[in-house]
Amino acid sequence: MPARPSLLILSFSPIRSDPRVLKQVELFRDRYDVTTCGYGDAPDGVVEHIEIPRELRAWVDDKLAIATRRYSRAYWGMQAVADAKTKLAGRRFDGILANDLNAVPLALSLEPRFGVHGDLHEFAPKEKDDDLRWRLAVAPFMRWLCRRYLKQLTSITTVARGIADQYEADYGVTVGVVTNAAPYSERAPQPVHAPIRLIHSAAGQRYRKLENFIELMKDAPANVTLDLIVMPNEPDYVAELKALGDGVPGLRFRDPVPYAQLVDTLAEYDVSMVFLPPTNFNLAHALPNKFFEAVQARLGLIIGPSPEMVALLEQYGLGAVVPDFSVESLRVVIAGLTPETIAGWKTAADTAAHALSAQAQQQAWVDAVAALFARA
Template identity: 85%
Template sequence: MPARRSLLILSFSNIRSDPRVLKQVQLFRDRYDVTTCGFGDAPDGVVEHIEVAPDARTWVDDKVAIALRRYERAYWGTAAVADARPKLEGRRFDGILANDLTAVPLALALEPRFGVHGDLHEFAPKEKDDDLRWRLAVAPYMRWLCRNYLPKLVSVTTVARGIADRYEADYGVTVGVVTNAAPYAEREPRPVHTPIRLIHSAAGQRYRKLENFIELMKDAPADVTLDMIVMPNEPDYVAELKAMGEGVPGLTFRDPVPYDRLVETLAEYDVSMTFLPPTNFNLAHALPNKFFEAVQARLALIIGPSPEMVTILEEYGLGAVVPDFSVESLRALIARITPEQVAAWKAASHVAARPLSAESQQRQWADAIAAMLHVGAEDPLA
């Protein structure tokens, strides 16, 4: 029996808590000999895990190199890259799945036998384009990475069609789409609560404007409550939010839960609010994890007019779209919803759960990696 192909999954993240990368591991660990490289402990089922030092920063510290546009020096001097490189050098892999742009040059330098697939989690050249200093200093570096390294990849995927289209237009590469869909969960929609229970889970980052939800609840209808699960990405901002929310009727901050318990936790609610003001390009094209997690929890959805989400929500009848990103419009919509509407939207999520599951989305990854590794398609997901 021929030996299985070897695949390195490289990600400068904590793989055990990174939903997108963890799904890659779970998809490929039974098909290939998977080695992972990233922060934290080894994910289950891999043949080896190469841990990046926990204090190694993933961002460029060499401001002089960035200012002088000495981008090679800037990249290879990045602490996480500099830590991972000697740990990986001399190892031979049949293929590498590189997550995010910052992993791509290192993956290519390792010269795997059949090449590198890049999975880009956002449009990197506009990651923080709401910040003038970032646009002036960092964006040129990200564009340089794209110009120099994306054409060398065997294949590329990203999270949403709008982002894929921009990569194709700017850099001439063909980009497939694998959404951040959650794994299929076998469950039934729960009855609508009285009062209706709203939930918003999010990274605690200032540009997401989570204070909008606190303003919403200061004058919200009495027949709704809102729980917020906010990750401590920016601890000072999260502390500000909690201080702002003290004494606001119907508002509760709930502690974050592990990813493998998130969908079950969400299922305690009725409506997920995925309301992301387009403060930068990637948020304007957002199609986030929380959208798909809500479907697997069999919740109704209330979203802003984010085009990627609107397309899917309207196709499956999953909920309602706020006409703009103002708190006033969100409050007006919340005031109009009825338990009967919410029940119908939850039922629609139940119907959509399988076609919108990770299992249905991952064909793009499976096919791309199989093609790169020159593996046959006997297995229906190989």
């Protein structure tokens, strides 16, 4: 075995802009010979990058195979899977870190010398369980992937304890947790602005109900403003939001910024609203990037009663919990904001920034990958 084991980080995502996968690259590139395989350009510091063309989908095009439950044919027929399989043919790695369920079968098929660690970013069988068609057609395929492949993994992590518990209960596997914590940022809390500056950044997806924030601002106190940073995941929905928000006092849509600039951008504000109605299983158990990015930006937090977030917010005194997911209850919390309260939240975020940084949260990845190579 060479002095530096070879590690393939496999992800059907644009790795340079995928915060979770980019953290893996940065964590392991100085420890192992890291090769990446995914969309887009090579991340910095890797030995090699195997690029999957952006136009190739990492999802099933063969609807007949899904409908007739020929799931093996459906999986191996995915355009991105087929492309990556061809490009990786004949390559042998000491270990593989497979991101998300759709990368797991391919990673296992490559037969790395010492095993595959699977990092599951969501609870895949309930990813879109708010959609009846998805529950009927796609969920059985996801469950099949879990039943067939999860027990073949050497180790598994996911993003939150509630999701880990569900995988363990349903599939009899042991799952560790690596949160979506942001890298530590050295900065001091900024004074509270007048008016108070609120921020919400999100993927532009209809099931997130971002129109709630526009409804909030139609009758918000005059001493608060809200900026929305919305990614164009569903362009029609984002266009609807902007039309709905046109002319609403104190509301502004701000263009998305690169991930590397996000914490600096957030630091211009006072409070981040990480308010995610539990429209599906994964949102009910959400512990998202934006929670941790707010801490590194030294902001206060306003969240709904999402159990994973509530536990950390209350442990460190980071902000306020809205008692339910209604706009009315959110409006009451906003109306009660004072500069003194927010300043206290910002100080609490500064105190918690080391403990809630990516550097402090990633030990489960370090241990899992080291354990792969210890099998040598």
